[in-house]
Amino acid sequence: MTSYRDEGWISSKSQGGARENGEDNQKDISGRDGAVATADHSNYNAPQVKVSESMQYGDLMDNTRVRESEYEDGVGNIGLPHLDPSLMDFDINSLQIIKNADLEELRELGSGTFGTVYHGKWRGSDVAIKRKEELLHCSCILLVYALKCPPIEVPLSKMKTIEFWREAEILSKLHHPNVVAFYGVVQDGPGGTLATVTEYMVDGSLRQVLLRKDRHLDRRKRLIIAMDAAFGMEYLHSKNIVHFDLKCDNLLVNLKDPSRPICKVGDFGLSKIKRNTLVSGVRGTLPWMAPELLNGSSNKVSEKVDVFSFGIVLWEILTGEEPYANMHYGAIIGGIVNNTLRPTIPSYCDAEWRRLMEQCWAPNPAIRPSFTEIASRLRVMSASAQTRKAS
Template identity: 75%
Template sequence: MEASIYGLQIIKNADLEELRELGSGTYGTVYHGKWRGTDVAIKRIKKSCFSGRSSEQERLTRDFWREAQILSNLHHPNVVAFYGVVPDGTGGTLATVTEYMVNGSLRHVLLKKDRSLDRRKKLIIAMDAAFGMEYLHSKNIVHFDLKCDNLLVNLRDPQRPICKVGDFGLSRIKRNTLVSGGVRGTLPWMAPELLNGSSSRVSEKVDVFSFGISMWEILTGEEPYENMHCGAIIGGIVKNSLRPQIPENCDPEWRKLMEECWSPEPEIRPSFTEITNRLRSMSIMLQSKGSNNLTTGHVKPNISS
């Protein structure tokens, strides 16, 4: 019924083949699978995501279909493609089917230290992510949970990595399983205005803040504030005394952009259009110089390439 209203592609459960589990979370489980021979990611949503009083269940289900409709209308080379909805999963569960990205999340790639990404590749990946975000913002969609976990990559071409923004839809539903309900996002990537109750200032600029933190992840390959407790992180972000420590040998242009992105003042943070322009000019500069490291100084020999 809903599908016809929302004009969505309906995918029959029988047409899907599950190959292996990619990960699971509060909202359900994601699989690498095939849809009529094509590689896809299948996200099966837990029944509990739609639990609650019947009025609440109806609202959540309506939200799911509405968000699926929004996602199915997004078409950009740096945004993970949304193929359709599976209404007839086992036990009446819902599932979504999206493009499959062969190397998984950027976070996963950064953790595998052997997969050393040189400066040029890091720039391309950051640029791709910024292009995807620029497109989402042009469609008035705020991601709310931008981080390297939600940036998906394909590194098959050794010359040209591909990065796409993923996992931004169904955010309301996913969050509903969390106690907070109202707050969306992941702590270290969350802008101060999301944490200090100044809700009137919450705008698409929360994604720019998260992008700044993601740039730091791409630069260092580390997780921000790894050994700190939640309370200390919240306090630090709200007081604006806490930001990840930038390596001394960081490229000055990258540093400047990153710091502007995570500025406490939303107005000071650049738009994604400005971010893409600045990353592009950094990339052009790099090509003309022929240097290959985002951090100056000692360069580890990259045997693999």
């Protein structure tokens, strides 16, 4: 569940003007002699571009090499097109099927291109209901599988369906205190629509919490939230799952206990299950995407793309802001691809936080720490903050 608001993908055909948004705010991000340039920003209002391997984005795809899949082509028995081999061997019968009549919708939490999320009740428990809505106007997205090959038009509704079943399959296999719990899928929604039913997190996304002025999060609480997210990601990677879209929008929180916030990883619509050691494809949301996803430097990418994203998440948690909020998308892509762009680190950032953040977003994936190491370091930092607070 992404911030209980489904942001969706931006398609050059369905939202042609989106790429021009923010043109006047474009900043020069080219660094000299390999120096890393930084960008100032102060708000959370700029739109985000979500990129998947189904998205054509100017010269971005010209730099993307052919990525042969590490997966088989089978998509189980759910009738999906052979577009996403990460759904190999998927059996719908392995999922809990929930009748729409058994759900009670209480209020809408958010909506977007890919559906609407509701706070609801199921069997007396609070749940989040994410309904996949059919597009009334739409359109096609452009699939680009090989360098400069002709794009293939695929109805966006089919890609929505693929993303829906991918998230359902992945969530159904996960059981961890720092991963959003999955209850089941609904197949008989209004108009035959599909829905997922998951755990309800009372305070919504971490991004929403960071925006709220009435919620003060001291350093210890921010460290606990970061640590919880790292534990959730450590678990995902132990299950050979790469999230691909890690950001504060996709981290859900519960602040009911004033002394101990809880954070859980959610929104697995862009995730993939690895075979062997590497995964294929270009996907994610631009400011959080690792350079190796964009620059065509490797046919395959590792789970370290999530570590890069987590470095940006640490910056979000520290500052409460969105990275590169006032920059043009093209400038962001260029800066990431050339490794000349990282968020500006504020002067109040302590040395430990800064060191971990910079190691996570290191250009070389081999240098980035694992989530096991990240969680361990955050645990030590959190304990130290608690000790200082007590004294």
